[in-house]
Amino acid sequence: MRKRIETxxxxxxxxxEPLEVQLSDKQKYPLSAITQRPMAMYHSWDSQNAWxxxxxxxxxxxxxxxxxxxxxxxxxxxxxxxxxxxxxRCMCRFSEAVEPGTVWxxxxxxxxxxxxxxxxxxxxxxxxxxxxxxxxxxxPAHADGEHLSNSDPVTGQAGWYDVRVRVYKADEDEDKxxxxxxxxxxxxxxxxxxxxxxxxxxxxxxxKGGSR
Amino acid sequence: xxxxxxxxxxxxxxxxxxxxxxxxxxxxxxxxxGMADDNPYGADPTGTFFNRVQTxxxxxxxxxxxxxxPKSCLHCEDPPCVPVCPTGASYKREEDGIVLVDYxxxxxxxxxxxxxxxxxxxxxxHEKVMKKCTLCVDRIYDENIPEAERKPACVRACPTSARxxxxxxxxxxxxxxxxxxxxxxxxxxxxxTNPANHYLxxxxxxxxxxxxxxxxxxxxxxxxxxxxxxxxxxxxLDDSTSW
Numbered sequence: 543m544r545k546r547i548e549t550x551x552x553x554x555x556x557x558x559e560p561l562e563v564q565l566s567d568k569q570k571y572p573l574s575a576i577t578q579r580p581m582a583m584y585h586s587w588d589s590q591n592a593w594x595x596x597x598x599x600x601x602x603x604x605x606x607x608x609x610x611x612x613x614x615x616x617x618x619x620x621x622x623x624x625x626x627x628x629x630x631r632c633m634c635r636f637s638e639a640v641e642p643g644t645v646w647x648x649x650x651x652x653x654x655x656x657x658x659x660x661x662x663x664x665x666x667x668x669x670x671x672x673x674x675x676x677x678x679x680x681x682p683a684h685a686d687g688e689h690l691s692n693s694d695p696v697t698g699q700a701g702w703y704d705v706r707v708r709v710y711k712a713d714e715d716e717d718k719x720x721x722x723x724x725x726x727x728x729x730x731x732x733x734x735x736x737x738x739x740x741x742x743x744x745x746x747x748x749x750k751g752g753s754r
Numbered sequence: 755x756x757x758x759x760x761x762x763x764x765x766x767x768x769x770x771x772x773x774x775x776x777x778x779x780x781x782x783x784x785x786x787x788g789m790a791d792d793n794p795y796g797a798d799p800t801g802t803f804f805n806r807v808q809t810x811x812x813x814x815x816x817x818x819x820x821x822x823x824p825k826s827c828l829h830c831e832d833p834p835c836v837p838v839c840p841t842g843a844s845y846k847r848e849e850d851g852i853v854l855v856d857y858x859x860x861x862x863x864x865x866x867x868x869x870x871x872x873x874x875x876x877x878x879x880h881e882k883v884m885k886k887c888t889l890c891v892d893r894i895y896d897e898n899i900p901e902a903e904r905k906p907a908c909v910r911a912c913p914t915s916a917r918x919x920x921x922x923x924x925x926x927x928x929x930x931x932x933x934x935x936x937x938x939x940x941x942x943x944x945x946x947t948n949p950a951n952h953y954l955x956x957x958x959x960x961x962x963x964x965x966x967x968x969x970x971x972x973x974x975x976x977x978x979x980x981x982x983x984x985x986x987x988x989x990x991l992d993d994s995t996s997w
Contacts (some may be wrong), residue, residue, distance in 0.1 A: 639820050740794070
């Protein structure tokens with residue numbers, strides 16, 4: 543810790559390789575994985591909003607088409623994305639706007655089944671995923687200790703953008719749902735147990751299907 | 755003759771969808787509503803929106819752009835959706851050029867949605883009538899709200915002021931000036947629809963920082979440039995760089 547402070551507590555900013563990257567096998571995990579907020583939502587807030595769900599009900603892992611060509615998968619295929627901490631199965635989407643050494647996705651779209659009072663078959667739990675499963679709160683054990691925080695040495699901001707991953711094609715016979723899946727969250731008291739098949743909001747209130 | 759319209763600046767739009775949701779908020783409760791949602795909390799939710807934002811990429815890395823492209827009825831001056839309507843439900847107003855649908859006359863035959871080359875029409879499967887952007891006609895003339903707020907909901911919601919509203923036939927209006935000065939254009943003018951809505955093109959932004967300014971010359975991690983001065987128990991290269 544003392545060495546960390548001495549090295550990084552400089553009043554002027556300077557570039558250094560992120561702490562986790564310094565401790566990662568960059569041959570095995572050649573890609574940086576980052577997340578971005580969906581502009582139409584704020585974190586998970588309003589995930590249960592019927593309109594915003596239509597803008598983002600699930601997410602993809604965006605990547606350069608070069609990566610798919612190298613690994614032998616196509617746009618929209620199911621892939622595994624794996625870090626030294628864990629792995630996630632998700633759908634990929636090719637993008638020319640992504641730096642080829644980086645993959646990214648919208649953050650906070652993936653939900654457990656039943657969470658946010660969504661139906662258990664909601665896209666958020668079947669096709670939406672979180673990169674959180676690939677990210678650790680602690681740095682890998684190394685010479686300086688086993689439980690050092692994976693955070694910015696100056697501000698303490700968690701190192702959510704520092705994870706290194708690899709991406710490879712999922713087998714054809716694997717389930718076409720995201721991994722990991724979790725046991726469905728039970729309804730909270732007072733939550734609607736059954737959702738209408740359609741509804742129309744009107745002046746802040748909503749009428750259930752057919753009553754308009 | 756007045757022709758009200760929207761002018762959308764693609765150089766400024768960030769794709770936040772505030773126009774999409776504010777449009778639906780106003781219109782689902784207004785005279786053009788309701789705007790139903792199917793499967794609102796289940797698998798594959800879908801619903802009626804008068805305004806949608808399409809996002810697409812242009813070019814190849816590293817010279818690629820992400821374009822956020824808001825789409826709604828363009829209120830064409832020669833709207834192909836009007837003459838095809840067998841009941842006269844689809845009409846263009848003389849006084850301000852807004853294209854509207856009279857739900858009382860609409861029989862839901864969808865001819866207008868086939869005729870519209872821009873895909874701007876939204877069929878309400880529950881009320882069996884065709885719906886679309888009204889330019890918030892029930893808001894822009896409402897004398898019960900302050901004059902400054904008598905604008906379409908999407909224009910008021912846009913956080914980057916990418917959406918302008920006004921009379922494109924008045925050469926001195928804000929929209930006409932913007933079209934003239936920023937090179938505003940119509941979508942597919944060769945189709946002869948003469949859309950009232952215009953788009954302002956994306957413009958090149960040049961970086962004004964020199965590369966030298968992005969590199970800190972005295973990066974303290976570059977201790978290898980330090981001359982060894984003291985005894986051996988001082989930090990060595992291995993102590994101060996990556997392990």
